[in-house]
Amino acid sequence: xxxxxxxxxxxxxxxxxxxxxxxxxxxxxxxxxxxxxxxxxxxxxxxxxxxxxxxxxxxxxxxxxxxxxxxxxxxxxxxxxxxxxxxxxxxxxxxxxxxxxxxxxxxxxxxxxxxxxxxxxxxxxxxxxxxxxxxxxxxxxxxxxxxxxxxxxxxxxxxxxxxxxxxxxxxxxxxxxxxxxxxxxxxxxxxxxxxxxxxxxxxxxxxxxxxxxxxxxxxxxxxxxxxxxxxxxxxxxxxxxxxxxxxxxxxxxxxxxxxxxxxxxxxxxxxxxxxxxxxxxxxxxxxxxxxxxxxxxxxxxxxxxxxxxxxxxxxxxxxxxxxxxxxxxxxxxxxxxxxxxxxxxxxxxxxxxxxxxxxxxxxxxxxxxxxxxxxxxxxxxxxxxxxxxxxxxxxxxxxxxxxxxxxxxxx
Amino acid sequence: xxxxxxxxxxxxxxxxxxxxxxxxxxxxxxxxxxxxxxxxxxxxxxxxxxxxxxxxxxxxxxxxxxxxxxxxxxxxxxxxxxxxxxxxxxxxxxxxxxxxxxxxxxxxxxxxxxxxxxxxxxxxxxxxxxxxxxxxxxxxxxxxxxxxxxxxxxxxxxxxxxxxxxxxxxxxxxxxxxxxxxxxxxxxxxxxxxxxxxxxxxxxxxxxxxxxxxxxxxxxxxxxxxxxxxxxxxxxxxxxxxxxxxxxxxxxxxxxxxxxxxxxxxxxxxxxxxxxxxxxxxxxxxxxxxxxxxxxxxxxxxxxxxxxxxxxxxxxxxxxxxxxxxxxxx
Ligand SMILES: [Zn+2]
Numbered sequence: 001x002x003x004x005x006x007x008x009x010x011x012x013x014x015x016x017x018x019x020x021x022x023x024x025x026x027x028x029x030x031x032x033x034x035x036x037x038x039x040x041x042x043x044x045x046x047x048x049x050x051x052x053x054x055x056x057x058x059x060x061x062x063x064x065x066x067x068x069x070x071x072x073x074x075x076x077x078x079x080x081x082x083x084x085x086x087x088x089x090x091x092x093x094x095x096x097x098x099x100x101x102x103x104x105x106x107x108x109x110x111x112x113x114x115x116x117x118x119x120x121x122x123x124x125x126x127x128x129x130x131x132x133x134x135x136x137x138x139x140x141x142x143x144x145x146x147x148x149x150x151x152x153x154x155x156x157x158x159x160x161x162x163x164x165x166x167x168x169x170x171x172x173x174x175x176x177x178x179x180x181x182x183x184x185x186x187x188x189x190x191x192x193x194x195x196x197x198x199x200x201x202x203x204x205x206x207x208x209x210x211x212x213x214x215x216x217x218x219x220x221x222x223x224x225x226x227x228x229x230x231x232x233x234x235x236x237x238x239x240x241x242x243x244x245x246x247x248x249x250x251x252x253x254x255x256x257x258x259x260x261x262x263x264x265x266x267x268x269x270x271x272x273x274x275x276x277x278x279x280x281x282x283x284x285x286x287x288x289x290x291x292x293x294x295x296x297x298x299x300x301x302x303x304x305x306x307x308x309x310x311x312x313x314x315x316x317x318x319x320x321x322x323x324x325x326x327x328x329x330x331x332x333x334x335x336x337x338x339x340x341x342x343x344x345x346x347x348x349x350x351x352x353x354x355x356x357x358x359x360x361x362x363x364x365x366x367x368x369x370x371x372x373x374x375x376x377x378x379x380x381x382x383x384x385x386x387x388x389x390x391x392x393x394x395x396x397x398x399x400x401x402x403x404x405x406x407x408x409x410x411x
Numbered sequence: 412x413x414x415x416x417x418x419x420x421x422x423x424x425x426x427x428x429x430x431x432x433x434x435x436x437x438x439x440x441x442x443x444x445x446x447x448x449x450x451x452x453x454x455x456x457x458x459x460x461x462x463x464x465x466x467x468x469x470x471x472x473x474x475x476x477x478x479x480x481x482x483x484x485x486x487x488x489x490x491x492x493x494x495x496x497x498x499x500x501x502x503x504x505x506x507x508x509x510x511x512x513x514x515x516x517x518x519x520x521x522x523x524x525x526x527x528x529x530x531x532x533x534x535x536x537x538x539x540x541x542x543x544x545x546x547x548x549x550x551x552x553x554x555x556x557x558x559x560x561x562x563x564x565x566x567x568x569x570x571x572x573x574x575x576x577x578x579x580x581x582x583x584x585x586x587x588x589x590x591x592x593x594x595x596x597x598x599x600x601x602x603x604x605x606x607x608x609x610x611x612x613x614x615x616x617x618x619x620x621x622x623x624x625x626x627x628x629x630x631x632x633x634x635x636x637x638x639x640x641x642x643x644x645x646x647x648x649x650x651x652x653x654x655x656x657x658x659x660x661x662x663x664x665x666x667x668x669x670x671x672x673x674x675x676x677x678x679x680x681x682x683x684x685x686x687x688x689x690x691x692x693x694x695x696x697x698x699x700x701x702x703x704x705x706x707x708x709x710x711x712x713x714x715x716x717x718x719x720x721x722x723x724x725x726x727x728x729x730x731x732x733x734x735x736x737x738x739x740x741x
Contacts, residue, residue: 030650032661035678165652166555334552352554404658404690404705406627 002243003177005158007261011178011190019158026162029184031171034161041124041150042098046070047136048091048118049145053084058110065118067091070146077114082132088143090124090134092117098124126155127241139233139373154235159242169330169354173263176356192361194368196378203380207274207281208322210383214287218304218328221359221384222283223367224271225321229375249316254369264362265305265347265355268314269296269322276320283322285385290336292328304328305351306337306344325362330354357389412467415441419474425482428475435471442468509741513611513729516717517594520613523639524592527632529615532591534577536598542576543569546698547655555654560600562608570598574614575655578708581616582699589618589706594713605726611713618691618706626658626690629707633688637664640716645671647682656689656708667719683719686711
């Protein structure tokens with residue numbers, strides 16, 4: 001499990017807690033720290049705004065950019081293809097040291113003056129987030145031209161790798177780790193709350209119908225969205241790279257990001273083929289000898305907590321997507337999977353150790369991300385199936401604890 | 412007669428003497444011939460003739476024996492002289508062996524606990540599911556089983572993945588109080604810089620009446636033991652999880668390579684993890700039907716200790732049998 005300082009800050013304010021204190025606290029609450037890495041962006045690397053970008057007169061692959069770096073406009077020659085799409089970029093200005101023997105100096109590239117370098121993530125010592133230069137966006141904070149990149153805590157982040165023991169499914173998310181830190185450090189845990197600002201007036205219930213057969217020992221919640229202007233922000237790419245889980249497309253990036261952040265298991269079904277005016281979407285949940293099957297319009301598309309059919313998975317070319325947030329009991333899952341030798345996907349690592357049971361949390365976070373960072377519109381409301389959960393009661397007396405540890409603890 | 416005597420005296424090797432023996436005492440030898448004459452000797456003289464012969468025979472025999480002894484002695488001396496070795500000389504053969512560092516470390520660990528009155532227990536290396544997992548609160552399909560990459564036999568038996576099944580066997584065989592260690596080989600499906608498919612553990616278990624054995628006891632004994640092994644190091648108990656203990660702890664010592672300043676070996680943390688321990692989980696006692704008891708257990712990897720003690724960088728070196736490594740432990 002990998003967490004980052006700025007990501008934890010979403011849920012708990014640890015800005016006053018030093019790295020050493022954080023390391024010590026995590027270790028002392030049973031979340032063993034494997035490694036801590038602080039990413040430092042070199043000095044004189046600043047936010048730059050591209051004013052213009054033209055082809056180099058003598059080189060096809062080079063672009064000549066005029067970039068505002070706060071203290072003035074500089075002409076910089078850049079070889080990356082994606083610079084033409086960029087507005088804000090990371091600029092290593094004259095004097096920036098990007099390595100032991102690599103200092104940015106005045107240069108002439110094929111006869112054109114260049115006063116700096118537009119950087120990719122890996123050139124700044126960050127994990128690789130794909131081809132070309134790093135295009136900055138507001139997901140890392142307000143972009144101020146000329147501001148040192150090292151001052152953006154979401155970029156110059158501290159990445160902490162934890163070695164979780166098998167009993168700590170509850171800490172397989174940023175929120176879970178924040179929850180434990182909150183108790184240990186006595187800092188309140190921020191409750192995440194988000195109300196959809198939806199503009200799509202059609203309610204999900206007008207299109208989709210959820211039915212169940214038998215006793216379903218699981219929780220499920222569904223939302224639907226029209227997919228539009230789907231892209232991942234820099235923060236998504238960077239954080240998925242920090243946690244070593246880069247994804248191929250935007251939808252899987254969003255799902256991975258939310259699961260890692262909230263601990264809730266999310267799946268996306270491509271339902272583009274339905275006509276929202278005419279068709280109904282039928283979601284049928286059945287308990288088939290302890291395997292909870294989800295059938296969409298008559299075809300089984302997934303097994304809760306275990307697997308999903310490849311064909312039903314939504315990719316970026318989908319126009320309408322059904323999102324599902326789910327929880328099933330880990331004890332049930334491990335037994336039925338072993339007994340029936342079922343094929344499992346990568347989410348099973350989380351579900352078999354216990355994913356976040358608050359399925360609503362996952363849906364809220366998804367809604368928030370889709371509405372904040374994409375042009376997707378959500379259908380009004382959610383449909384859900386809730387399992388009656390009994391509270392678990394653990395009884396132990398302070399006397400018993402004292403006897404066990406051989407020491408009195410102060411109340 | 413004198414001739415015969417001379418023959419004996421002349422023989423100057425055991426081989427020659429043997430020839431003389433045949434000539435004199437053999438079936439067709441000189442003496443037999445003399446005795447054969449007896450039948451032609453007239454009656455009254457027979458007795459005297461026979462007596463004379465016998466006296467000669469005894470005389471010759473004595474002479475022969477004496478000569479034999481002398482020659483034998485000479486022969487042995489000659490042999491001894493030929494085979495004499497100077498033990499103070501360096502030989503280029505027959506090198507002296509020594510305990511393998513893993514065994515030497517194991518002995519050092521055992522010495523400590525034996526001095527504290529721990530019994531040494533052993534168990535089979537091919538185990539069943541009950542002793543290796545089930546009784547240790549590792550139910551079937553539990554994700555914690557994945558912590559240990561197991562070698563399975565076709566019939567469901569396993570190569571023991573830890574020495575912990577010896578705890579179960581000992582508890583089933585004996586009654587509390589129990590105070591034992593179980594050193595031995597264990598097996599896991601893993602092979603890299605820090606893992607080999609076979610390695611050694613030392614397991615410890617103490618069981619007493621309820622309330623008699625607690626975490627404070629465990630902490631004290633583990634701390635003393637680690638000081639005995641590693642000298643003046645700092646010790647840190649970190650909460651952790653093992654299915655068979657609750658609460659559980661992993662124990663670290665301050666890095667002995669960098670004096671806790673942070674280096675590659677300790678992943679720049681200043682700490683080295685050396686053992687796991689905890690208060691025996693009630694489910695384990697339930698599995699062996701122990702009532703009203705409490706206990707603690709601990710386990711450690713012997714190779715890890717040997718590597719730290721002797722600053723051996725790669726675990727696999729301990730299993731390669733390279734004499735250049737082993738020579739350093741003579
Ligand atoms: Zn060190």
